[in-house]
Amino acid sequence: MEKAITVKELHVSYHGNEAVRDVSFSIEQGSMVGIIGPNGAGKSTLIKALLGLLPKDKGSVRFFGKDPEDMRKKIAYVPQRSNIDWTFPITVMDTVLIGTYPSLGLFKFPRKKEKALALECLRKVGLEDYRDRQIGELSGGQQQRVFLARALVQQPELLLLDEPFVGIDVASEETIVNILKELQQDGKTIVVVHHDLSKAKDYFDQLLLLNKELVKYGDVEAVLNQEVMSKAYANQLRFLQEAEVAL
Amino acid sequence: MMDFLQAVQQYEFLQKALFTSVVVGIICGVIGSFIILRGMSLMGDAISHAVLPGVALSYAFGINFFIGAVATGVLTAVGIGFVSQNSRIKNDTAIGILFTSAFALGIILVTMLKSSTDLYHILFGNVLAVRPSDMWTTVGIGVVVLITVYAFYKELLLTSFDPTIAAAYGLPNKLIHYLLMTLLTLVTVASLQTVGIILVVAMLITPAATAYLLTDRLWVMLCLAGLFGMMSSIVGLYFSFTYNLASGATIVMVATAFFMLAFLFSRKHGIVWKSVRARQKRAQLS
Numbered sequence: 272m273e274k275a276i277t278v279k280e281l282h283v284s285y286h287g288n289e290a291v292r293d294v295s296f297s298i299e300q301g302s303m304v305g306i307i308g309p310n311g312a313g314k315s316t317l318i319k320a321l322l323g324l325l326p327k328d329k330g331s332v333r334f335f336g337k338d339p340e341d342m343r344k345k346i347a348y349v350p351q352r353s354n355i356d357w358t359f360p361i362t363v364m365d366t367v368l369i370g371t372y373p374s375l376g377l378f379k380f381p382r383k384k385e386k387a388l389a390l391e392c393l394r395k396v397g398l399e400d401y402r403d404r405q406i407g408e409l410s411g412g413q414q415q416r417v418f419l420a421r422a423l424v425q426q427p428e429l430l431l432l433d434e435p436f437v438g439i440d441v442a443s444e445e446t447i448v449n450i451l452k453e454l455q456q457d458g459k460t461i462v463v464v465h466h467d468l469s470k471a472k473d474y475f476d477q478l479l480l481l482n483k484e485l486v487k488y489g490d491v492e493a494v495l496n497q498e499v500m501s502k503a504y505a506n507q508l509r510f511l512q513e514a515e516v517a518l
Numbered sequence: 519m520m521d522f523l524q525a526v527q528q529y530e531f532l533q534k535a536l537f538t539s540v541v542v543g544i545i546c547g548v549i550g551s552f553i554i555l556r557g558m559s560l561m562g563d564a565i566s567h568a569v570l571p572g573v574a575l576s577y578a579f580g581i582n583f584f585i586g587a588v589a590t591g592v593l594t595a596v597g598i599g600f601v602s603q604n605s606r607i608k609n610d611t612a613i614g615i616l617f618t619s620a621f622a623l624g625i626i627l628v629t630m631l632k633s634s635t636d637l638y639h640i641l642f643g644n645v646l647a648v649r650p651s652d653m654w655t656t657v658g659i660g661v662v663v664l665i666t667v668y669a670f671y672k673e674l675l676l677t678s679f680d681p682t683i684a685a686a687y688g689l690p691n692k693l694i695h696y697l698l699m700t701l702l703t704l705v706t707v708a709s710l711q712t713v714g715i716i717l718v719v720a721m722l723i724t725p726a727a728t729a730y731l732l733t734d735r736l737w738v739m740l741c742l743a744g745l746f747g748m749m750s751s752i753v754g755l756y757f758s759f760t761y762n763l764a765s766g767a768t769i770v771m772v773a774t775a776f777f778m779l780a781f782l783f784s785r786k787h788g789i790v791w792k793s794v795r796a797r798q799k800r801a802q803l804s
Contacts, residue, residue, distance in 0.1 A: 301773040306701045324685050359555060360730065360739045369680070370673050373687050380672070405734040421683075486547070 272315040274301045275429050276321065283313070283320040284324035290316040294330075294485045298477075300428075303451065305465045305475035307494075309504050313483045314464045315351065318431050332396055334429060342429075344373045347422035349432040352414060357407035363417050364402040367393055370424030375507035385424075392420040397446060414442025424511055429460045436453045436467065448474060471495065522756050535645040535757055538770065539712040541660040542705075543721065544745030548667055549705045550726035551736075551743045552698055554680045559723045561595070566706045566718035568594035573640060573710070576658025578631045584655055585705050585750050591703030593694065594620050632791070643714030643766035647757065652711055661709040664702050669757065673696070673717035674737055713766035714750070715791055724773040726748060731777075731784040746776050 274297040281289040290313040296512075298304055306314050314406070319325045323331050323339055334342040347370070371385040393399045396416035401409060409417065415435055422430055430451070436444045451461050451474075465471060471478060471491060478494040480486040482503040487494050494500075526532050553562045569587035576586030594616050602612040628637045639647070667674065684691055693775040702722075709718045716720045729742035754769030782790050 290799045323651075323688075324682070335682050336783060342687075343688045346686075348683065350686075354682050355680055356555070356557075356678075359676075360736050361679055365735070369676055369683065372676060375672070377673075378669055416584050 272300055274298060275302075275335060276451070276462070277331075277333040277336070278321070279331045281320060281332065282328040283316055283452070284328055285313075285316050285323055286323065290483065291320060291481075292483045294481070296479060296485060296488050298462065300335075300460050301455060302476050303455045303461045303463070304477045304479055304492075305463050305471050306407060306479045307465055307468065307471060308481035308486070309508075310466075312503070314466075314481055315433050317481060318433055318462070319346075322431065337370055344425070347420050347425045347427035347437055348432045349415075349422050349430070351433045351437070352411070355406075359406065363398060363400065363404050363406060363409065364389060364393065367419055367420045367424055370421040373376075373425060380413040389420070389424050392423040393417075395423060395425055396420045410440065410443075412439035414464070415439050416443055416446060419450060420439050423450070423454075424476060427459065428456065429462070433464045434466065435463060436465070460490050468495070476505060519756075522759055524551070525759065531646055531648070532651050532759065535712075536648065536649045536752065537647055538648045538656050538680060538746050539751035539755055539765075541656050541724070542709045542712045543769075545663045545705050545747075545748070545753035546662050546709060546718075546721040546739050546745040547725040547743030547747030549663060549698075549701050549747070550722035551729065551740050552667075552674055552678060554704065554723050554726045554730060554776070555736075556698075558615050558637045558718070560599070561699070562702060562706075562722040563719040564598065564613045565591045565702050566709075566715050566722075567617045567624075568620040569703065569706055569710070570621055570640065570715060571627050571657075572624075574624055574631060578627070582655070584659075587707040587710075588700070590620060590624075590701050591706060592696070594701055595699035595703070599692075599695075620765040639714070641711060641714050642764060643710065643712050643715050643717070645712045645758075645765040647712050656711075658731075659704045663704060666697070666701060671737070672695070702791035713769055717766045717770050720770040720773060721747060721750075724770070724777050726775075728780045731780040731787045734786075746773065748778060752768070 278365045279295050281291055281294045282289070292319065306317065308314050314416040316325060320327055321339070332339055334346060338361070339346075349472055367389040368381045368385060371381050371389065375385070390399060390402070393402055396419055398413060398420065399415065400402065406414065406417065419435070419457075435447060453463055463475070465474070472495065477489060478491050480494050480499065480503050481486045486503045499510055526536060529759055546649035550562070553559060569591045572588070572590030573583045576583040586701040598609070598612045599652060601607055601616065616673070625637070673689055673694055676687070677689060677691050679690050695771050706718050713721050725746035725777060726739070726743040729748050731737045731740050732742055743772050750773035754772040757772070758765040758768040780788065782788050785791055
């Protein structure tokens, strides 16, 4: 079977600084992978480069053996929540409907079929009663669930999430994790940038430890070992202690 | 009121003025909505001033002023983007530098060429002097603008609301930005005669801001903004005609009056209802 993601010798710089250096890995279909690493390790940069949102200095990225451009429809992305205008005149329902845009293409508008699908996805994240609210009126956790619903509407084969659990409530985190696990059972591939090591063990099958370079990629236990972690987190002791607690 | 209606029936120049300013009001509201949602109000001001050298040159070379205006308007938009992306100069500063220089160049050209362009009319508009050709140019621009917004509604919505996801979906954010800048230039050119260069920005942002206070749905906002733009034009022209006031200024003052009403009384965002709700809340708790 084709790998969900194949990355070869990827180099990316961000604002002129080298952010990702010579990273190669491949991710099996149907796995749930956490990308971890200290602050400034290039985790978000890596995801953005995979999606083509940042230019690559060198290297190649393939999704399911194909060029990323050809796979856009089947790849959903949930970015960090910061880059959004929360006062924009848009309702929760219309935000979720955005997920139907890639498959609709130019000059077509969401109709009954798309709306039914959007509503179903809103129900999955438990927010159908909020469908007519303006997006900024929701709590952080609810907003994140809306963006997950938008990703679900896309009916993706691969989901990339960037720090989805930052600043959200426990219940929302639980809802999101359960949905991700369900998706995984349906054979979808899920990649999450994550920084809370304490839960990494419960959430992921494999971890990819990044510190500009790829430090280690493998099963959770193999990565969360002291020697490996201290290599990446040499300068961030507190983080290392968290990892020890996690083990 | 009856006098005004009679006059409209009687005088062709007034019919043309009314029709032209209604079209301008609608398209200003629609494009203005995207301008304010993208935080580009200053850009609206910039483009409107930047069309002046183009207008002057067009008159000098005897071509339709619309061509020159679009050329210098879009050129300035590109220049602003280039300066702010390729230096440490921030966007608002780049806008300030480029639009004032384009405007200054325009003033020099107008005086140098001593063209038939009446600077005063370009700056402040003179809707009662609208010629049939101007009216049809405006209608043409209006049709192009409304069709384009309808056709690219999804793309305009997404690139305004969430540019990161837009890029992840493969939408060309920059191209859409320049498409919007081109539409903005077209709308500005169409507005020259009704409200003039100086006040175009008011027609772009005031009705749109009024609509923004009244709804949480983009398409409703576009419709309301067009409606407020249209109403401002009609009511403004009425006052202008009845009391012999400058048409552009009167239209803008009416638009501002609508804005004040929404600012005070919008059910969700108006300050009156907000304070009433806050008071009720306090009363409940005490």
